[in-house]
Amino acid sequence: MVENSQQEDQILLKGCLDNDRRFQKQLFGKYSAKMFRICLSYSGDRAEAKDILQDAFIKVFTGLDKFNSRGSLESWIRRIVTNTAIDYFRQRKRLVYPGVFPDEAEEDEHGESLFQELTQDIILDYVGQLPDGARIVFNLFALDGLSHREIGKKLNISEGTSKSQYKRARGLLQKWLCEHEQNRQ
DSSP states (O other): OHHHHHHHHHHHHHHHTTHHHHHHHHHHHHHHHHHHHHHHHSSSSSSHHHHHHHHHHHHHHHHHHOOOSSSOOOHHHHHHHHHHHHHHHHHHTTOOOOOOOGGGGSSOOOSSSHHSSOOOHHHHHTTTTHHHHHHHHHHHIIOEEEEHHHHHHHHTTHHHHHHHHHHHHHHHHHHHHHHHHHHHO
């Protein structure tokens, strides 16, 4: 299955590099829904997410000649989408990071099972409601697997601010998800 997908990606890649609109449309169709969810998780607003997705795919199509085939095409596209989302907010100066909260500097161990039991769509809806700074840090840490040090460098913030924002996001998500579960009962 994975090998078939990689072969399909190679065919799509070649067609796109030949500027064949049919292959470009197929590549977009294959990855746009998944990448839109990523955009939405960073933005929280459908219209903004569509703008980010469009900008990201322009970068994908204009940069396909730089794809080195060592990794998966999907991972490469995801990285472009993520960086485009971050750039989108950086350019609009919408990222605001309140100072580090002393009581939030350490990881919380409560509520782990709650996150595992809910559907991805429900969680993404709540992630989209997070304040911009907390949402971006949460996505980079929890979804993209970056360390707080890497996040700090990427966003030009301190490692402590990254940890604080992640803690803030987790706290809000846990609160909202607990309320969601209570409302279901």
